[in-house]
Amino acid sequence: MSLVIETNVEYQAKEAKRAAKVVSLLSTEEKNEILFHIANTLESNKSYILQANKQDLEKGQEKGYTTAYIDRLILSEDRISEFAEGLREVAELDDPTGDILEDWTLENGLNVKKVRVPLGVIGMIYEARPNVTVDATGLALKSGNAIVLKGGSSAIHSNQAIVDIIHKALETTAIPKEAVQFIASTDRNATQQLFTMKEHIDVLIPRGGASLINAVVENATVPVLETGVGNCHIYIDKAADVSKALSIFVNAKTDRPAVCNAAETLTIHEDWYKVNKDALIEVVKEHGIHVYGDDTVVQSISGAEKAKEEDWSDEYLSLDIAIKIVENVEGAIRHIDEYGTKHSEAIITENRETAEKFLKLVDAAAVYHNASTRFTDGGALGFGAEIGISTQKLHARGPMGLPALTTVKFQMTGDGQIR
Template structure:
């Protein structure tokens, strides 16, 4: 069979999966909140009961990753354990406890002619989820999609193909005994990029695409899709230490934002420091960074101060390191910090550390990002940390949803009108 024929066959198979998901979405949309909650808890229990099956598949992916020389950060995102499986099972239980947005009446009124109008939250329909590396996204996205009354078509990265396939097998096993048809959760097992790009243009079957991963993946979806896209973004997150920052508070936040989990999108990648603060506290900052084995990439002023610092190039200011590397920029005021963020930020998460309310207010109003912090780590830009339960991604766009996307972001609105024979 030629490559072209194989690709066409795969594309047809993917379209068939999308069609099945659309049919199943109708069923899911009719379920009550209690039915959906019970099903999510059952899926969680089934995942915990099939840990060995999932870990066996994950080991295959890890072995391939070692053969291909994946970075330590990438391997960390790929790896599963009993604890991590328990975590995402508990994430499903947390989603089950969240308030169901479906059916919420956002506003209502009655026209002069007696026609009753309601603006109601309803499911999006079929969500296409395209993502990389992290197998937990398979569970998180499925849980949020089902709780919000949607079906989902999952396309994970080839590096986690075995893990994702095993997880979906377990989810299907659980759904067989519930009111949700297993067709509501579709997994595309193809590793052919050309075939899976069919998802980009299936407007008649897919209601929205959500890409989650690196910049190249997100850009590929945004630039090529005709299906509406809920754009998530990479996290080139900045910490700005102002001249009025309290020393110990600043050092604690820097260490947490950079080292707690370096390989995640809400970790800090660039440290912007006011020159006056740095002059007074450089030894303390140098000691903290050295103790954490952080590699510094700095501008001219930073290289002159930090031992062993590497000169930062243009790519460093734009880089999402996802490792124990940090770029350091020395500035003379808050406006210079804001200008740097405007130029290199990804509109994800930015933080200012200062005891000046006036400076903090200026920073928070002028910085364009989905999440802006004052005296806190960027690591809180996360659905779980903010009380949403599992998240489907962090939106860095401005339409429909922005920031960590929980259940409400997976719904739209419908105007429902009830009359008694009114005509116009």
């Protein structure tokens, strides 16, 4: 498989901008049919995609990628079917474009409508996960946008193959293939170019580790929809039900440790810990969870290591957990304020007043009472696929689905009114 290494990023961005005009004019029905067609084409070309993915995996093994990283990179026939099905699910979602959010008429007869419209061109910068190539493309096209994709070098063969198939599918549709641009260069200068193309790119969305996200946020002149890393906490209150607390902890930590909504830190009320530490220790050992803890935890859990400062802020993405014993819910909130990433935080308690305090005071995109942080996901929350999870407060926050990829336009209709 040959890769296009010499890439004219500005040319690609300009092409995407022209194509975005075409996409914005399509009806919901047309866009849906195209998404179904792309999904079917991806499934019928699995072997081509898997062959490319094998190249990336071989290179990853040579470079000694971690198990968590390989898990995000690896594809299978089932995974390809899953992201193809994800496109079909996006096709079934309500199309937000064209929605009239407000409609009123002034005294002079001028009618004013506030209408939801596409952003235009989305720049997507991401690492490792080839499924993002499909998810982001589907969401962008359904919301009437074009997209410029810049995946990490570790998945370059996989991403190129997926985009090849998407382009193949688009050749027989009303959407020009230029609406989906893939920057195949591994040169970091190509990414840097995207940071400053305000005249062609309407928004940048970084998705990956802290270093990537920080680089985009700190260097881009294009507006950024910031997705954050997930140092997610679970606080087990003194009034927590034991079986409920342990079940939620196990799910949040072990279901898929390598994802951003997995729990990385467990804060526990000292009274609950005194009574139930043996049950917690049994669960930790059963699931092979390695513990970094404070003095109390290290003294009571065999094999636990004394937590260093970085352990309280790390996103492990593995079967590691940091455990902190606190005096009360206020102590848990202070710990989250200091080390959290404003992603997802949970409290386990049967005390409604304590839960309400936690839900109101914790500053995060998603907060939970008696439920796992693993639900911070567009599909899990019932509004379809997501392009990322925003941890900022402007424009969009939390899992970003189709509405987050739109903006508003005021459309005025008059009959000769002047001011």
